[in-house]
Amino acid sequence: MKKLAIVLLVTVASFCLVSSAFAGSLAPGQMAKCTNASSITLENTGGGAEDRGEGNASVWKSSNFTTVAISLSPNAHHGFPGNGGGAAGNAKVKMASKHSMGRGKIVLGSQNNFSRGDSIGDISGEVRITNTGTTNLSVNCG
Secondary structure, eight states, X not given: OHHHHHHHHHHHHHHHHHHHHOOEEEOXXXXXXXXXXXXXXXXXXXXXXXXTTOEEEEEEETTTTEEEEEEEOTTSBOSOOOSSSSOHHHHHXXXXXXXXXOOSXXXXXXXXXXXXXXXXXXXXXXXEEEEOSSSOXXXXXX
């Protein structure tokens, strides 16, 4: 009986470890959790012409009880798209083009030099990621 209890305990612990290591794909409105992750990767896996491929997430952290909004928009212009290498004013002042596209993937890393809750970017403890956009997101807890 004791051996069966130990096997059951090891199985449950293994399942919990595996489920916290990979959160999976999030459809709009769904939520995933990561616990004490060393890194969390968010990737925009959806998109289309209607929403320009923009993905949005709300990230809540138990370490400091803050919520941060993240936008993953690889098809959106984050700058001045202007003609011929930059905005119209860039050519007059001989500046380089400031045109850039949004990111499709980000990695949030743990910060070992901070005590729990000292940093707004602290991902220790439980982190809840909610897909608040209109496209699918991939969440990987490392």
